[in-house]
Amino acid sequence: MTQKILNISSASSDWRGLALSNFVLSPFVLDGALYASVEGFTQGIKFAENDINRRAAFESSGWPAKYLGETADRSGAYWQGHRIPYGSDEHHRLIERAIRARILQSEGLRAALKSTAGMTLIHEPGTGAESPTTSLPATVFCRILTQLRSELLDDVSSAMIDR
Numbered sequence: 001m002t003q004k005i006l007n008i009s010s011a012s013s014d015w016r017g018l019a020l021s022n023f024v025l026s027p028f029v030l031d032g033a034l035y036a037s038v039e040g041f042t043q044g045i046k047f048a049e050n051d052i053n054r055r056a057a058f059e060s061s062g063w064p065a066k067y068l069g070e071t072a073d074r075s076g077a078y079w080q081g082h083r084i085p086y087g088s089d090e091h092h093r094l095i096e097r098a099i100r101a102r103i104l105q106s107e108g109l110r111a112a113l114k115s116t117a118g119m120t121l122i123h124e125p126g127t128g129a130e131s132p133t134t135s136l137p138a139t140v141f142c143r144i145l146t147q148l149r150s151e152l153l154d155d156v157s158s159a160m161i162d163r
């Protein structure tokens with residue numbers, strides 16, 4: 001029987017869930033700059049542009065990125081000279097651009113996401129209750145992936161980094 005629920009996280013039992021998780025080392029380019037992983041990007045933007053932890057996070061993935069992010073004060077996100085209110089829609093949209101960039105820049109990831117058609121995407125990393133200060137709630141993450149999947153299934157050429 002086909003599995004109807006797919007966990008997109010480093011704790012997934014499905015290789016596609018692992019590949020599509022933010023934790024994985026998976027380089028992408030956003031606005032002309034190179035990042036090692038979406039997790040590194042997500043944690044790095046919590047640090048101001050002159051903070052050395054920012055670059056270190058951008059060059060990392062998985063738990064090292066996550067642990068670095070735990071040292072941030074979580075009051076804002078910093079991008080192109082602007083401070084974005086932490087946890088705001090604008091903050092989530094910035095992370096969404098990174099998620100979309102990574103997947104859209106890889107034919108394999110695009111195909112992997114499309115191959116989950118019909119499945120409900122969830123994010124259950126198995127690390128206990130979601131942090132109230134998470135910068136990417138599971139609901140937002142799954143909404144982003146589900147929306148991108150539907151764009152890819154409809155017409156590959158219409159899916160872009162900026163919606």
Ligand SMILES: Nc1c(N[C@@H]2O[C@H](COP(=O)(O)O)[C@@H](O)[C@H]2O)[nH]c(=O)[nH]c1=O
Nearest residue numbers: 009010021022023069125127134135136
């Ligand atoms: N803890 C965990 C994941 N958590 C990831 O952390 C990010 C949000 O970070 P934060 O703002 O610190 O709450 C987001 O990308 C979420 O997917 N992911 C995984 O695959 N496996 C894990 O074990």
